[in-house]
Amino acid sequence: xxxxxxxxxxxxxxxxxxxxxxxxxxxxxxxxxxxxxxxxxxxxxxxxxxxxxxxxxxxxxxxxxxxxxxxxxxxxxxxxxxxxxxxxxxxxxxxxxxxxxxxxxxxxxxxxxxxxxxxxxxxxxxxxxxxxxxxxxxxxxxxxxxxxxxxxxxxxxxxxxxxxxx
Amino acid sequence: xxxxxxxxxxxxxxxxxxxxxxxxxxxxxxxxxxxxxxxxxxxxxxxxxxxxxxxxxxxxxxxxxxxxxxxxxxxxxxxxxxxxxxxxxxxxxxxxxxxxxxxxxxxxxxxxxxxxxxxxxxxxxxxxxxxxxxxxxxxxxxxxxxxxxxxxxxxxxxxxxxxxxxxxxxxxxxxxxxxxxxxxxxxxxxxxxxxxxxxxxxxxxxxxxxxxxxxxxxxxxxxxxxxxxxxxxxxxxxxxxxxxxxxxxxxxxxxxxxxxxxxxxxxxxxxxxxxxxxxxxxxxxxxxxxxxxxxxxxxxxxxxxxxxxxxxxxxxxxxxxxxxxxxxxxxxxxxxxxxxxxxxxxxxxxxxxxxxxxxxxxxxxxxxxxxxxxxxxxxxxxxxxxxxxxx
Amino acid sequence: xxxxxxxxxxxxxxxxxxxxxxxxxxxxxxxxxxxxxxxxxxxxxxxxxxxxxxxxxxxxxxxxxxxxxxxxxxxxxxxxxxxxxxxxxxxxxxxxxxxxxx
Numbered sequence: 001x002x003x004x005x006x007x008x009x010x011x012x013x014x015x016x017x018x019x020x021x022x023x024x025x026x027x028x029x030x031x032x033x034x035x036x037x038x039x040x041x042x043x044x045x046x047x048x049x050x051x052x053x054x055x056x057x058x059x060x061x062x063x064x065x066x067x068x069x070x071x072x073x074x075x076x077x078x079x080x081x082x083x084x085x086x087x088x089x090x091x092x093x094x095x096x097x098x099x100x101x102x103x104x105x106x107x108x109x110x111x112x113x114x115x116x117x118x119x120x121x122x123x124x125x126x127x128x129x130x131x132x133x134x135x136x137x138x139x140x141x142x143x144x145x146x147x148x149x150x151x152x153x154x155x156x157x158x159x160x161x162x163x164x165x166x
Numbered sequence: 167x168x169x170x171x172x173x174x175x176x177x178x179x180x181x182x183x184x185x186x187x188x189x190x191x192x193x194x195x196x197x198x199x200x201x202x203x204x205x206x207x208x209x210x211x212x213x214x215x216x217x218x219x220x221x222x223x224x225x226x227x228x229x230x231x232x233x234x235x236x237x238x239x240x241x242x243x244x245x246x247x248x249x250x251x252x253x254x255x256x257x258x259x260x261x262x263x264x265x266x267x268x269x270x271x272x273x274x275x276x277x278x279x280x281x282x283x284x285x286x287x288x289x290x291x292x293x294x295x296x297x298x299x300x301x302x303x304x305x306x307x308x309x310x311x312x313x314x315x316x317x318x319x320x321x322x323x324x325x326x327x328x329x330x331x332x333x334x335x336x337x338x339x340x341x342x343x344x345x346x347x348x349x350x351x352x353x354x355x356x357x358x359x360x361x362x363x364x365x366x367x368x369x370x371x372x373x374x375x376x377x378x379x380x381x382x383x384x385x386x387x388x389x390x391x392x393x394x395x396x397x398x399x400x401x402x403x404x405x406x407x408x409x410x411x412x413x414x415x416x417x418x419x420x421x422x423x424x425x426x427x428x429x430x431x432x433x434x435x436x437x438x439x440x441x442x443x444x445x446x447x448x449x450x451x452x453x454x455x456x457x458x459x460x461x462x463x464x465x466x467x468x469x470x471x472x473x474x475x476x477x478x479x480x481x482x483x484x485x486x487x488x489x490x491x492x493x494x495x496x497x498x499x500x501x502x503x504x505x506x507x508x509x510x511x512x513x514x515x516x517x518x519x520x521x522x523x524x525x526x527x528x529x530x531x532x533x534x535x536x537x538x539x540x541x542x543x544x545x546x547x548x549x550x551x552x553x554x555x556x557x
Numbered sequence: 558x559x560x561x562x563x564x565x566x567x568x569x570x571x572x573x574x575x576x577x578x579x580x581x582x583x584x585x586x587x588x589x590x591x592x593x594x595x596x597x598x599x600x601x602x603x604x605x606x607x608x609x610x611x612x613x614x615x616x617x618x619x620x621x622x623x624x625x626x627x628x629x630x631x632x633x634x635x636x637x638x639x640x641x642x643x644x645x646x647x648x649x650x651x652x653x654x655x656x657x658x659x
Contacts, residue, residue, distance in 0.1 A: 006561045010569050017573050017596060021580035026588045027304065031242070033592050034297070036573070040599055043566070047610045052602075052618050054286035059625050060599070062293025064632045066300065066323055068592065071636045073304050073316060075643050077588055097579050104571035108564050116611050117560035123610045128283060128343055130615045131622065139619050146626045153630035160637035 002120050006046060013039040026077045030068050037061040048123035051131045173274050181278060185258060189416040190220035196516045203520035214474035230405040235307075238402060242305035247403065247410035250298025254417035257291035260284045261424045262346045264434050264500035276497065277346065284345035285333060288425060289326075292380060296322045298414065299382075299399050306402035314398030317527055318389035322380055324534040329376035331542035335369040335549045336360040336429045349433030359432035365552070368545045370430040372538055374511070377422035379534065381415060384519040388527050423511040424504075431507045434500035448489040448502045456482030566607040573600035587639055587649050591632075598628050 016035035023029045037060050044053040071077075135143055194209065194216065201208025209216030234240070264276035281287055296319045303315015337343060339360055340351040357363045361370045379386040389398045400411050427433060436444035459479030466472040489498060525533070577600060580593030602621040609617025639649070646654050 002559050003561050006565065010565075013569065014572055014576075017576040020589075020592060020596060021576055021584070026586055026592075027239075027242070029589050029592055031245075031301070033596065036596065037599060040603055043569075043603065044606055046561075047566070047606050049606045049609070049618050049621075050281075050283050051286070052606060052621055054283050054290050055622065055625060056602075057290035058286065058293050059629060060595075062290060062296070063323065064595070064629050066296055066319065067632055067636055068588065069297075069300055069304075070316065070320070071639060072588060073300070073312065075588075075640070075649065077586065077649055093579075093583060097575055100578070101572060101575040104575065105568050108567040108571060112562075112564040112567060116563045118563055118566065118607075118610060119560045123613055125613065125615045126609075126618055128286075131618055134615050134619050135622070138616075139623075142623055146623060146630075149627065149630050153633045157633045157637040160634070160641050 002046060002118070006043065006118075009039040009042045013043070024079045026072045027069070030065060030072060033068075034061050034065050037065070046120055047118060047126075048121070049126040051126060051128045169272050173269055173272055174278070176269075177274070177278055181258070182255075185255075185417070185420070186413075189413055189420065190224065192416050192419070192512065193223070193412075194220050195512075196519070199513065199516040200520040203517070214470065214477075224409075227405055227409040232405040232407070235402055237307045239305040239307060242301050243402075244407075246298050246302035246305055247407040247414070249301070250295060250414035251410045251417070253291045253295040253298065254414040254421065257288045257295075257421045258417065258424070260287050260345060261421070261428070262349065262433070263504050264497055267497040275346070276501070280344065280346055282342075282344040285337065285343050285348075285429075288345075288421065289330060289333070292418070292421070293323075293326065295414070295418065298411075302403070302411070303399040306399070308402055311399050311401045314389045314401070318382055318399055321386060321389065321527075321530060321534075322382070324531055325376045325379035325386075325538075328372050328534060328538035328542040329380060331539070331546050332369040332373040332376060333425075333429060335542075335546050336364060336366045338546075338549050338553050339364040339366065345428050348428055349435065352432040353435050355439055356432070356437040359430065359435075361430040366430055366545075366549070368541070369549075370426070372542050372545065373426055373430070374514070375538065376534075377426065378515070378518070379530070381418040381422060381515075383415075383419065383515055385522045385524045386530055388524055388530065419512060419515055420508070423508045423515070426511050427504060427507040433507075434504040436499070436503055440499075445495055445499055446490070448499065449486045452482045452486035452489060456480070456486060563607060563611055567604060570600045570603040570607065573597075573603070585650050585652060587642070587651050587654070590651065591635055591639070595628060595632070598624055 013036050016032040016039065019032035020029045020036065023032065037056060041053040041056040041061070044050075044056060197219070198208040198216070209219040212218045212222050234243070259278045260281050262275065262277035262280070266273055266275050268274075299322070300315050300319040303312045303318070306312070306315075336348070340348050342348055342351065352359050352364075360366045378384075382389060400408055403411065436447070438444050456479045459475045459482060463472055463475035463479055466475065488494065489502065574597055577593045577595075577597035580596065581590055584590055584593065602624055605617040605621040605624070607617075609615065609621075642654060643649060648654065
């Protein structure tokens with residue numbers, strides 16, 4: 001059952017990610033990215049990270065991607081023009097990508113042989129209680145610093161996007 | 167394992183059927199309530215008192231021509247109403263309607279899925295519901311639809327913030343994220359409900375106001391009103407896709423009303439303990455309703471009322487007897503209280519629709535960011551201090 | 558076997574990261590480049606949570622949480638910058654925003 005769920009959502013994530021990179025119109029890329037985030041949320045649930053799965057959907061897929069979609073709609077970003085790429089890029093692009101992937105996968109397999117297996121319910125420490133406890137004790141300083149970071153981001157975004165008072 | 171799957175499928179079928187019928191009849195109730203507020207009869211021709219009007223509407227919507235204009239973005243145009251309805255239905259999957267019951271000797275919960283992050287799941291589903299409207303506005307390739315879609319989604323994400331803060335305050339008091347445990351922490355009497363004993367009256371008001379904005383209802387329905395922006399984001403939609411958006415809107419209304427009931431009004435708990443006779447309240451109410459219907463049937467205002475109102479009166483009296491039977495009381499009474507409280511909030515939705523004018527868009531957004539959000543944060547701060555002080 | 562080896566999760570994370578790198582390097586529209594960055598951040602989040610499962614600690618979840626928060630702040634400022642660039646250059650193609658010689 002676990003393996004079936006993992007395979008289904010992993011394949012959805014990979015297909016949607018390929019779609020993000022391949023589609024010409026930014027809106028199709030954005031909708032595919034929402035699909036990636038949704039399937040990743042399910043994979044987080046399989047890994048026992050229930051709070052992170054909900055946070056992924058609420059924050060990432062439900063707020064950040066809405067920002068992206070707003071900007072794409074407001075700017076009326078059209079289909080990307082096809083520029084001529086140099087022959088080197090066209091020939092070497094995809095093979096180099098597959099080579100990078102192969103390298104990463106090889107290292108992963110070498111360092112993590114089939115020893116540890118993930119089954120649903122194997123890790124129960126991902127509850128909101130555990131995350132909250134760690135967040136407000138061990139990681140209190142990063143928490144306060146990120147709140148300051150968000151404040152800076154809000155002020156920065158407002159300054160950059162306001163109309164100039166002439 | 168098999169019994170679990172079979173029982174879950176049965177629950178799924180029952181909840182889906184009851185929900186979709188309830189959504190259709192919610193529209194009938196809304197039209198009747200608004201009509202009576204405006205001193206007119208409302209639908210009364212199709213069936214007794216217009217009760218078959220939803221059926222007639224469904225037939226009309228299904229048989230309308232399903233146009234696909236040539237200039238729309240086809241994949242997104244088809245995907246948007248589907249997304250809206252899916253996310254609306256998904257949120258109802260985790261709402262508990264009652265305590266644990268026995269179905270043919272197998273104990274089960276009156277809920278489709280008891281998650282221990284139930285509240286976060288509903289927040290997630292309503293965040294994803296924004297996309298149905300935004301993508302519908304974009305896909306229609308129509309400047310009015312795009313403006314309506316953008317305004318509507320901006321309004322929804324702006325009001326998600328005060329709503330989330332208003333949801334967190336009773337969670338601090340009840341100390342759980344699971345919807346079932348929320349209700350169990352409010353057991354006892356009306357003094358234990360989060361709106362009264364838990365001191366969350368401010369959070370309740372903020373939640374209800376934000377709920378009006380989240381579901382695009384009056385007074386926050388500028389983006390989809392018929393006399394503004396043509397018709398907003400669903401201008402280019404017809405037939406079943408249009409019906410999907412309206413079904414999604416009513417389902418969202420049901421979801422936020424259920425959330426308000428679970429978070430603030432004590433879910434399926436009776437206002438006073440069963441020892442003092444709260445089990446008789448449904449029967450008494452139905453007896454009163456039945457006697458009123460029979461009285462008006464005896465002195466009919468219209469010719470057919472002699473038969474229809476008498477029929478309804480008899481049905482109400484039968485229901486009163488059913489609610490008094492001890493066999494079904496264990497699951498029927500909590501269900502009655504849950505539906506009564508949710509129904510009261512839904513009635514408030516319709517009452518306000520018939521009464522208030524709508525906000526202008528900048529007033530709407532200013533209200534969310536400059537008033538509701540600071541008040542919700544202040545409420546959360548005060549609640550946090552009080553909870554930390556007490557414990 | 559109904560259990561999934563942990564290396565499969567890490568391989569999926571590697572695939573998503575590689576695809577993010579590909580999108581970042583190959584695409585010309587600035588918004589798509591930005592979306593590829595978000596894809597890379599998501600892939601890294603999956604890695605963090607996988608290792609958190611393996612070590613049976615919650616710290617990986619906390620790292621992923623902070624990555625999410627920083628990504629939100631970065632998305633807000635980055636999109637504001639994109640809006641400003643569009644206002645000034647009227648194009649979203651990163652080849653055309655280049656005002657350096659050659």
